[in-house]
Amino acid sequence: MKKEKTIKSSDNTVDVYQILPEKGKGVIIFDNKGKKYIDMFAGIAVNLFGYNDKAINNAIFEQIKKYIHLSRLFYNKKQEELSFLLKKNSFAKGVYFVNSGAEANEVAIKFARKWGKIKKSGANKIITFYNSFHGRTITTLTATGQEKFHNILNPKAPGFIYAEFNNIEDVKNKIDNDTVAVMLELVQAEGGVNIADENFIKELDKLCDQYNILLIIDEVQTGLGRTGKIFCYENYKLKPDIITLGKGLGGGLPLSAVLVADKIYKIIEKNDHGTTMGGNPVACAAGCVIIKKLMKRSFLKEVESKGNYLMQSLKNIDSEKIKEVRGKGLLIGMQIKGDAKKIVSDALKEGLILNACKPDVIRFVPPLIISKKEIDTVIKILRRII
Numbered sequence: 001m002k003k004e005k006t007i008k009s010s011d012n013t014v015d016v017y018q019i020l021p022e023k024g025k026g027v028i029i030f031d032n033k034g035k036k037y038i039d040m041f042a043g044i045a046v047n048l049f050g051y052n053d054k055a056i057n058n059a060i061f062e063q064i065k066k067y068i069h070l071s072r073l074f075y076n077k078k079q080e081e082l083s084f085l086l087k088k089n090s091f092a093k094g095v096y097f098v099n100s101g102a103e104a105n106e107v108a109i110k111f112a113r114k115w116g117k118i119k120k121s122g123a124n125k126i127i128t129f130y131n132s133f134h135g136r137t138i139t140t141l142t143a144t145g146q147e148k149f150h151n152i153l154n155p156k157a158p159g160f161i162y163a164e165f166n167n168i169e170d171v172k173n174k175i176d177n178d179t180v181a182v183m184l185e186l187v188q189a190e191g192g193v194n195i196a197d198e199n200f201i202k203e204l205d206k207l208c209d210q211y212n213i214l215l216i217i218d219e220v221q222t223g224l225g226r227t228g229k230i231f232c233y234e235n236y237k238l239k240p241d242i243i244t245l246g247k248g249l250g251g252g253l254p255l256s257a258v259l260v261a262d263k264i265y266k267i268i269e270k271n272d273h274g275t276t277m278g279g280n281p282v283a284c285a286a287g288c289v290i291i292k293k294l295m296k297r298s299f300l301k302e303v304e305s306k307g308n309y310l311m312q313s314l315k316n317i318d319s320e321k322i323k324e325v326r327g328k329g330l331l332i333g334m335q336i337k338g339d340a341k342k343i344v345s346d347a348l349k350e351g352l353i354l355n356a357c358k359p360d361v362i363r364f365v366p367p368l369i370i371s372k373k374e375i376d377t378v379i380k381i382l383r384r385i386i
């Protein structure tokens, strides 16, 4: 039999999926031969409303017809509207736009350190967690508590200390007078879908208050409806000082944001922030549609319900190969015995796009519009291949 040619990217840092994608509709991707794939990865948790959403597409087209870019040195109606919507639905007093999750985290770190300089005698150390993921710039890679990412960093960015996730004693032991912030994901997504315990977060919040330490929540993956709330911190009844957003904020266009509480907003001055492309009006136009869609309570209830349905259906597969299923909303991890990559490649042949975020963890982050019927199809395929 003739061996199929391997599809390769010219970017030699990645192995691409062995399909040639042509177009998408809803949660389905079609390849160049018209074969359908149910997408449980959504462009790395970006495509919240799937492919070819009419309202998002229209908002983009309408803005393109006016102008694509002018820079933040001009009043930007779409940016203002998106900023208003984000503030209206959160604790935030200020919103600052950039282009990627990593960049948003960089800004969050910078603002926290400015606050430390002014309000806490120059405190600048930030506690992050083992198994976290905060991006791929030098600083955010250093903030990322996974050694495998640190090998090529020489030197690492200074000022980061790692603590054990869900271990409040370890955090306590690592706090000193120089600590300015604790930064974490409430569900460590890239790190294997590890969920923050409610009690741990409650204690962490108290600790931050007690020691006058800022709480930065990286909501790049957990934000924007993914866990059944607009922001994941709402699940924990928290009031963070800073959160970062990215991924689906621009409807698939590069856009990210840093949301800050009043006490941070007050110390930010002219020139503390700058970006050429950040807050691009086309991406912000899409962002406005996204937030308005997420503001519908019934939609978020559906996300929660479909998340529970997917989680239960995965548990019901009842195979020896499945060690644990865990998650929040439509961010779910399935820990398996064996090679997750093999399951991903077998699934692809069966018309299912999956992702292995760890060698033994499959991560499910479908578009939030996935239906229970589509979830049933996913489970059917999984039953066949596991």
Ligand SMILES: Cc1ncc(COP(=O)(O)O)c(C=O)c1O
Pocket (backbone or CB within 6 Å): 044, 099, 100, 101, 102, 103, 105, 133, 134, 135, 136, 185, 189, 190, 218, 219, 220, 221, 222, 246, 247
């Ligand atoms: C929690 C979290 N923070 C930051 C990032 C980095 O985002 P970006 O790839 O847009 O820089 C990611 C990306 O996966 C993420 O999951």
